[in-house]
Amino acid sequence: MAERPPLPPLRSTDAMPAQPQAIVVIGVAGSGKSTVARALAGHYGFVLLDADDFHTADAKARMAAGIPLTDAHRDPWVDALACELQRAAQQGRSSVLAFSGLRAAHRQRLRDSGVPARFVSLHASPEVIAARLAARRDHFMSPQLLASQFDDLQLPIGEPDVVIVGVDRPLEQVLDEAVAALAGT
Ligand SMILES: Nc1ncnc2c1ncn2[C@@H]1O[C@H](COP(=O)(O)OP(=O)(O)O)[C@@H](O)[C@H]1O
Numbered sequence: 776m777a778e779r780p781p782l783p784p785l786r787s788t789d790a791m792p793a794q795p796q797a798i799v800v801i802g803v804a805g806s807g808k809s810t811v812a813r814a815l816a817g818h819y820g821f822v823l824l825d826a827d828d829f830h831t832a833d834a835k836a837r838m839a840a841g842i843p844l845t846d847a848h849r850d851p852w853v854d855a856l857a858c859e860l861q862r863a864a865q866q867g868r869s870s871v872l873a874f875s876g877l878r879a880a881h882r883q884r885l886r887d888s889g890v891p892a893r894f895v896s897l898h899a900s901p902e903v904i905a906a907r908l909a910a911r912r913d914h915f916m917s918p919q920l921l922a923s924q925f926d927d928l929q930l931p932i933g934e935p936d937v938v939i940v941g942v943d944r945p946l947e948q949v950l951d952e953a954v955a956a957l958a959g960t
Pocket residue numbers: 802803804805806807808809810811873907908910911912942943944945946947949
């Protein structure tokens with residue numbers, strides 16, 4: 776992954792359970808999943824997993840060419856992510872996973888991994904996200920794919936283990952809200 780700047784420190788006020796668990800940071804491309812997941816992993820002392828690191832070369836080439844993944848492409852990738860959550864848990868480690876999680880069935884696949892999971896869903900308008908994607912460098916994902924990302928997004932309405940965080944504000948505020956929302960779950 777590309778080098779990213781250091782993040783601001785967070786207050787560590789919330790007690791996290793001893794049983795290994797997963798926090799899954801979801802949202803469309805450019806919503807801030809990798810950035811927020813990295814900060815949360817540091818905050819809680821959890822293992823950081825980024826779903827971008829588990830794509831095949833073919834899948835990355837497809838996205839770089841501006842062709843969206845289909846669910847048939849995503850299915851084995853999500854299976855591999857569920858295995859990674861299990862692997863960390865078997866080692867007694869909790870994890871934070873950055874994962875698009877656009878499809879309800881794929882969120883459910885991670886729940887079905889057996890690792891207790893909570894989700895942080897990052898939301899902003901297409902205009903805000905488009906500006907961030909346009910400014911992002913050194914990433915395989917074509918900014919042209921944003922429209923298809925919103926088309927494929929099945930909002931996590933009625934999923935009680937999902938907290939929704941608006942990201943149209945400075946990162947420090949996004950992180951504070953995510954930590955506070957997770958503490959309330
Ligand atoms: N709250 C924020 N305010 C401004 N820029 C942000 C914020 N969160 C993330 N970014 C920037 O937006 C871009 C996309 O973030 P990234 O973490 O790569 O998103 P994703 O993993 O969801 O594709 C990056 O350049 C990142 O530095």
